[in-house]
Amino acid sequence: MYTEEKFLDFLIKAKKATYASQGDNASVTPLLEGSRQLEFQEGHFLYRDVYFGMSYFAGQEVVYYQGNPIWSMCYSGGVDKEFEIEFVKEVYSFLRKAMRNVSADNPFRGPKEFVEGDYIYRDSNKGELGKFVGKETISFANEVVYSLHYSGGFIK
Incomplete structure (x- = not known):
């Protein structure tokens, strides 16, 4: 069996190792047509993040322990307006930097706040x-x- 502490350590490692560090390049062959699928495995834990879209996207993260799903997070969002693709890429590059700062006290996406230049990331x-x-x-x-x-x- 696992402890919540071991689960949390794994979740943070997985989040940092996939989209936050590699973006779409972390994708493995997806199980669902038209999706991107990111995975990280360590010991008996497997993290799988499957999402659709780019400018606006929807997805789900699932953590498995010994092949059984034990935790999940669903998400949807994206850029709020029609922006040039280069600006969208810049926004998502900044998002990945913020997400690399995920921590045990705020383990869902990124930190409560992260600032770089004119960009501000906030999570509540x-x-x-x-x-x-x-x-x-x-x-x-x-x-x-x-x-x-x-x-x-x-x-459960």
């Missing part, structure tokens, strides 16, 4: 690992350009 949530809801935003030059909602918890 309620609950704990077992059951939670949250929202993250990215502002550029004091204008919100990206938002995402998420929810999840342990599967």
Whole structure:
């Protein structure tokens, strides 16, 4: 069996090792047509993140222990307006930097706040690992350009 501490350590490693560090390049052959699928495995734990879309996207993260799903988070969001693709890529590059700062005290997406130049990432949530809801935003030059909602918890 696993402890919540071991689960949390694994979840943070998995989040940092997949989209946060590699972006779409972390994708393995997806099980669902038209999706991207990111995976990280260590010991008896497997992390799988499957999502559809780019500018606006929806997805689900699932953590398995010994082949059984034990935790999940669903999310959807993206850039709030029609922007040039280069700006969208810049926003998502900044998002990945913020997500590399995920920590045990805020293990869902990124830190409570992360600032670089004109970009500000903010995450607010309620609950704990077992059951939670949250929202993250990215502002550029004091204008919100990206938002995402998420929810999840342990599967019973």
